[in-house]
Amino acid sequence: MTRYKKQDPEITRRKFINVAMGTGAGVGVLSLVSALGSAKPAFRLTAEKAPPLEGDVLVHADASKYGQPIKPSELSDIAIVAYPMGKTKDGTPVIRAGEPNNQIGVYKFDPAQLKAPTKIEDTDNGIVAYSNTCTHAGCFPKSVQGSAIVNCPCHSGQYEPKEGCRVLGGPPPKPMPQLGVKVQGDQLVLTSSFLTSPYGYKSDEEWEAYLKQAEELLA
Ligand code: FES
16 A cells, blocks of 8 residues: 655755755756746745845744834844845845745844854844754744743754854754844845855855845845
């Protein structure tokens, strides 16, 4: 008897992307988009599906405040979940929520609490931002009230956001990557995308190549 095991559609999708990106050193975003586009047009790279980019403003992902810029005064050691908001080529603001793995956790700690491997130069007075997609299987971790440790609900992964989001326990293979962030006026602006490879990429090199080509495609 054939046994059918239902797969998480996001994981399946990621596998597809990995296969598409791993077919050779010459594979670029255009060919990736083409490959994905032929399978499912919704995967086409658009401003909404682009990765977080330098200059993007962090806005609330939560439905109660969706799309509102996050103010520095709202931050604490409990993550606020954000999406990056950029612009289309014609200058129209766009929230990059078309890619679920663009969720970002934003925190504010006492600057003295931030320790290596946090990249301090990419923080602003204790404000630090990380991917909010678990590096194990792509679930969305949560901060727990009363604990600054971030917990993944799927397989009990734990991360320490004061120390580069390093893995404290469970199956995640690597930290959730940091992004550069700074305060600009009353908003939070990215100074970089993910500094190392986020969930779904096999290596930092693969991620950097994808990011570079996405930036060129959307410039
Ligand atoms: S998806 Fe987070 S621990 Fe498995």
